Structures are given as structure tokens and as C-alpha cells.
Amino acid sequence: MSEMNAVRFHGQKDIRLDKIPVPSVKPGQVKIAPKFCGICGSDLHEYLGGANLIPQQGHPHPITGETLPLTLGHEFSGIVEEIGPGVEHIRPGDRVCVQPIIYDDSCRACKRGLVNCCDKNGFVGLSGWGGGLSEHMVVPASCVKPLPDNISLEVGALIEPLAVGWHAVDISPYKDGDAALVLGGGPIGLAVVQALVGKGCKNIIVSEVSGKRREFAKQFGAHHVIDPVKSDMVEEVEKLTNDEGADVAFDAAGVQIAVDTAFKAIKARGTLVNIAVWEKRATLNMNDVTFRERRYLGIATYSLGDFEAVIKAISSGAMKPEGMITKVIKLDRVAEEGFKALIEDKENQVKILVDVGAGI
Structure with a gap:
């Protein structure tokens, strides 16, 4: 053999x-x-x-x-x-x-x-x-x-990691004109940025502690980047969204402090989409969810049709x-x-x- x-x-x-x-x-x-x-x-x-x-x-x-x-x-x-x-x-x-x-x-x-x-x-x-x-x-x-x-x-x-980002955006409530916040500028966070670019998002905000990864985020189409260590992320997001907050946020970081601040950075009836695989149990301040009717949505990899959608977006030049x-x-x-x-x-x-x- x-x-x-x-x-x-x-x-x-x-x-x-x-x-x-x-x-x-x-x-x-x-x-x-x-x-x-x-x-x-x-x-x-x-x-x-x-x-x-x-x-x-x-x-x-x-x-x-x-x-x-x-x-x-x-x-x-x-x-x-x-x-x-x-x-x-x-x-x-x-x-x-x-x-x-x-x-x-x-x-x-x-x-x-x-x-x-x-x-x-x-x-x-x-x-x-x-x-x-x-x-x-x-x-x-x-x-x-x-x-x-x-x-x-x-x-x-x-295409596989890009499909994760595509799926996250696709099943989220994101729509044209929305402001999107991405937590984390690693491979999956950058995949989300590219999926948002492919769908025509005009206000993509990335929060990332690494300066190099903030540069990558800008390279792939983020309109604004925030260093959450040096800046108040909630205040910065409000400034970039006319004091309204982000319509939808995507958590590709999987750390507690990102979740805590993300809920405060999205608007009433906004949605936080969890993509990260957590290494330990997270906690939620349910009053931050309840009193402003925010939503928390989990996504798992990708579903039928997502690979084909990413292939089409790359082939057409919508994603690079x-x-x-x-x-x-x-x-x-x-x-x-x-x-x-x-x-x-x-x-x-x-x-x-x-x-x-x-x-x-």
C-alpha cells in the first residue's frame, strides 16, 4: 500500500x-x-x-x-x-x-x-x-x-475563514445604512470586515488592541479603528455614529471586557453577534440587554450557500x-x-x- x-x-x-x-x-x-x-x-x-x-x-x-x-x-x-x-x-x-x-x-x-x-x-x-x-x-x-x-x-x-465572517454578517440583522462594530482584528474579525465591505457597509468600526492588526483592519476596509486600551470605546463609537451607537456588533475577540463594553456601544434594539469560541464561561449584565431591548446572537461557522457566496464575491472583486x-x-x-x-x-x-x- x-x-x-x-x-x-x-x-x-x-x-x-x-x-x-x-x-x-x-x-x-x-x-x-x-x-x-x-x-x-x-x-x-x-x-x-x-x-x-x-x-x-x-x-x-x-x-x-x-x-x-x-x-x-x-x-x-x-x-x-x-x-x-x-x-x-x-x-x-x-x-x-x-x-x-x-x-x-x-x-x-x-x-x-x-x-x-x-x-x-x-x-x-x-x-x-x-x-x-x-x-x-x-x-x-x-x-x-x-x-x-x-x-x-x-x-x-x-475561503473557509472568510465564509465564517460572511455567515456572521448574513444571518445578523445588518442592513444597508447600518453602522457595524467589529471586536477583534484577528483573522475572523478581518473576515467580518471584508464581508461587510462586500455587502457595501459604509461605517465599519474595529476595536483592536494591537497596532499592527488595526493597520490590517484599515487595509481590508475598516473606516475607523479604535484602541480600547487608550480610548473609551463606547464614547468613540458614539462619536462615529452621531451619538446613536452601532446598529450591530460582531464579537471575534471572545473576552469578557469586550462583551461588557460592546453592549453599551450598540443602540437600543441593536444586536451583538458572537462568533468567538470562548475558552471559559462568559457573564452578561442582563439589565444592559433588557432595558434597551438589545439582542445577543450566536453563530456557528457557516451554512449551506455561504462558500458559494464568498467565491462569487471574490471572483467579482467585491472581496480582495x-x-x-x-x-x-x-x-x-x-x-x-x-x-x-x-x-x-x-x-x-x-x-x-x-x-x-x-x-x-
Whole structure:
């Protein structure tokens, strides 16, 4: 049996470049050679403190049946190598990206089309079915999204995090003319900024403590940036919204102080949208919510159609995410040059891509 290289998670701060069997294709599946794969914040959380999302020995994922060690990588693009019987919308040689949600298609949420809210949900690259940090991988054909000729494979690897931002804006009550506040200028906060730009927002305000990330926010279309350490964020937002407050805010920071101030920075009947995955329990001042009839809305990744919407926005020029790529490394340098950079030099990094196709 032929073997391939794959970066696999074995445990906390333990990822290895392993030799594993090349997977074979079954009916309804597609075999892909990953070319570029982004390192996500969730990958970093698993590396530093996991396994959390990744299923551990004795507790296999309910859909994949797999446990660690697992191949990492859920933000990736690649080339179709082989298709199984019954696959019609793509062909070998096509350039594609992968929507990595794993869902059972039978729970109450899935029956409503809300596959991102599946009772048993998981992700390619975190729950099994291989991952983008490998030389070959196989997924169901429904996960595979063709890329137009004017979207590079490098940008194709950005579509997954951009889809998170797009989904957050899409299901929020944002409408034309609204002022939007974004908390956090990391990759997901910047994805929200670009989604707002793609939807024509004319007043995007970003609150971020890092000067470099405030620069990135401006680069990607934010109209105003605030340093919440040096300025009173609530006062600044009021100044920028004619003393009304933001119509909608997006929390991509996941820290308590951001939530506390965000509720005061949005107007009556405004909405705070939570995108962040919290490491510990948050608290809410319910009177800040109740007496001004504010709303708190959670979003989970992306849903059906969001990948296609982002692909269309990039292809049309409404979104221009190329500048998100701040570093490109090889497959055998993921720990040393990928995770290490995100830990020690995070304010200068937005998205680190692994050039899987370059070999080792």
C-alpha cells in the first residue's frame, strides 16, 4: 500500500509529520491533492491545550468513528485527483476548496438545512476524514466547491475563514445604512470586515488592541479603528455614529471586557453577534440587554450557500483577501514556523499558509 506525508495531532504540543496510507475513493467521494492549507485559531487551541475538539482515545467521533492521532487542516484548496461513482459536478484536474463541516443529515437541525448546527457535528481536519495538511485526502463530493479560474489556489485556502465572517454578517440583522462594530482584528474579525465591505457597509468600526492588526483592519476596509486600551470605546463609537451607537456588533475577540463594553456601544434594539469560541464561561449584565431591548446572537461557522457566496464575491472583486496571507511555509515546518509564529509573533500574522504541494 502506498504511503503519504501527513501532519497529525497526537496530543498537546505534539504534532508529527507521519507516514500514513493513501486513502482510496468510494462512491460519492472525491480524492483531492491539497495544495495550500491555512493554520486556524482552532488548530492552535488544540495544539496548546488539546485535545478539546479532537476526539480522544475511547471517545470516537460519532460520525467518523475516529480518534487521535488525526490529520490536521480544515482551511484548504487543492486539485481533484479522482472521483468516485455518482460524482458529477466536478472532474479530475478541477481546482477546488473544501467546506469541512461533518454532519449526520438526520438530526432536527440538519432536516431544517442547518448542517452547521448538527447535533453530532465535526470538521474535516479536526474530527476525521483526513485533512488539508496531507498529500492526499478523500471527502464526500458535497463538501467540494469548484474554484473559478480567477481565484488562485492560495486565495482558495482563505475561503473557509472568510465564509465564517460572511455567515456572521448574513444571518445578523445588518442592513444597508447600518453602522457595524467589529471586536477583534484577528483573522475572523478581518473576515467580518471584508464581508461587510462586500455587502457595501459604509461605517465599519474595529476595536483592536494591537497596532499592527488595526493597520490590517484599515487595509481590508475598516473606516475607523479604535484602541480600547487608550480610548473609551463606547464614547468613540458614539462619536462615529452621531451619538446613536452601532446598529450591530460582531464579537471575534471572545473576552469578557469586550462583551461588557460592546453592549453599551450598540443602540437600543441593536444586536451583538458572537462568533468567538470562548475558552471559559462568559457573564452578561442582563439589565444592559433588557432595558434597551438589545439582542445577543450566536453563530456557528457557516451554512449551506455561504462558500458559494464568498467565491462569487471574490471572483467579482467585491472581496480582495490576498493581503491576509502573511507567511507561507512547507509541510515539515508546521510546528516550528507555523504554530510558533502564531504564538510568538501573532500580531504580525493574519493567515499562515502551508504550501502542501511544495513537498518537504
